[in-house]
Amino acid sequence: MSDDTPVLELKDVHVVHKARTGKLFRPDRVHAVAGVDMAVRRGETIGIVGESGCGKSTLAKVMVGLQAPTSGDVVFNGRSVLKRNARTRKEFGRAISIVFQDPSTALNGRMLVRDILRDPLDVHGIGSPRDREKRVSELLDLVGLPQSALDVLPSQVSGGQRQRVAIARALALEPDVIVADEPTSALDVSVRAQVLNLLTDLKARLNLGLVFISHDIQTVRYVSDRIAVMYFGKVVEEGTAEEVFDRPTNDYTRTLLGAAPTLL
Numbered sequence: 001m002s003d004d005t006p007v008l009e010l011k012d013v014h015v016v017h018k019a020r021t022g023k024l025f026r027p028d029r030v031h032a033v034a035g036v037d038m039a040v041r042r043g044e045t046i047g048i049v050g051e052s053g054c055g056k057s058t059l060a061k062v063m064v065g066l067q068a069p070t071s072g073d074v075v076f077n078g079r080s081v082l083k084r085n086a087r088t089r090k091e092f093g094r095a096i097s098i099v100f101q102d103p104s105t106a107l108n109g110r111m112l113v114r115d116i117l118r119d120p121l122d123v124h125g126i127g128s129p130r131d132r133e134k135r136v137s138e139l140l141d142l143v144g145l146p147q148s149a150l151d152v153l154p155s156q157v158s159g160g161q162r163q164r165v166a167i168a169r170a171l172a173l174e175p176d177v178i179v180a181d182e183p184t185s186a187l188d189v190s191v192r193a194q195v196l197n198l199l200t201d202l203k204a205r206l207n208l209g210l211v212f213i214s215h216d217i218q219t220v221r222y223v224s225d226r227i228a229v230m231y232f233g234k235v236v237e238e239g240t241a242e243e244v245f246d247r248p249t250n251d252y253t254r255t256l257l258g259a260a261p262t263l264l
């Protein structure tokens with residue numbers, strides 16, 4: 001069951017990027033996120049779906065503090081993190097973590113899995129060296145990897161196992177919320193369901209808030225309690241998975257539903 005008090009809230013968040021190319025007839029600014037309100041609660045998966053370029057990754061980065069909004073607010077446990085002091089910033093950094101699409105680029109390929117998992121504990125000065133070793137080994141158990149994976153490089157395990165390492169790293173600091181940005185899109189189709197099941201299982205076991213981002217509405221339906229549909233930087237529809245699938249109110253949602261094959 002989800003706790004009704006949001007851990008993380010976005011309030012009228014806008015992000016305007018300077019356009020990457022300055023070609024003639026192209027706007028010099030991109031309104032990637034255009035006034036999004038969203039609440040993330042523990043024990044609940046909120047799925048964010050929309051086609052490429054609608055602003056999902058920019059929103060994910062705002063949620064974890066990697067992108068400052070142009071305007072609006074990000075509220076963590078009732079306090080704005082934009083007007084934050086060093087202590088709130090540190091708490092926020094520990095409490096909200098991210099899993100990226102491609103673990104091959106997200107993980108340092110020259111570090112052993114053991115060091116990848118210990119790094120966040122070292123950076124935040126958590127526990128004694130012995131506590132950290134113990135925690136690293138617990139993290140492997142949590143994501144269903146054998147202890148023998150400690151002494152290998154990310155490149156020496158399969159793509160699915162690499163994503164498990166990335167998930168373990170995201171769990172290292174006992175976060176309240178995990179933001180997973182297209183976490184299965186770079187994986188072989190045969191292991192996607194396993195990684196989705198792992199995330200859903202961890203959400204329930206650890207009472208996490210899970211933000212699950214995908215362009216694929218069927219995958220989003222598979223994992224989400226609530227769904228937000230994004231279109232050109234705005235949330236055009238939000239509701240429980242049943243509401244969005246059985247009684248969509250927005251034309252764009254209907255188009256997405258009509259066009260969606262099952263892609264697990």
Ligand SMILES: Nc1ncnc2c1ncn2[C@@H]1O[C@H](COP(=O)(O)OP(=O)(O)OP(=O)(O)O)[C@@H](O)[C@H]1O
Pocket residue numbers: 017018019020030031032050051052053054055056057058059215
């Ligand atoms: N750092 C940036 N600088 C300039 N423009 C950006 C930047 N990041 C994203 N954009 C633009 O903002 C818009 C939203 O991009 P974003 O990556 O957030 O969308 P998305 O839905 O995650 O798409 P995708 O799945 O393709 O990554 C796009 O037009 C993109 O080109």
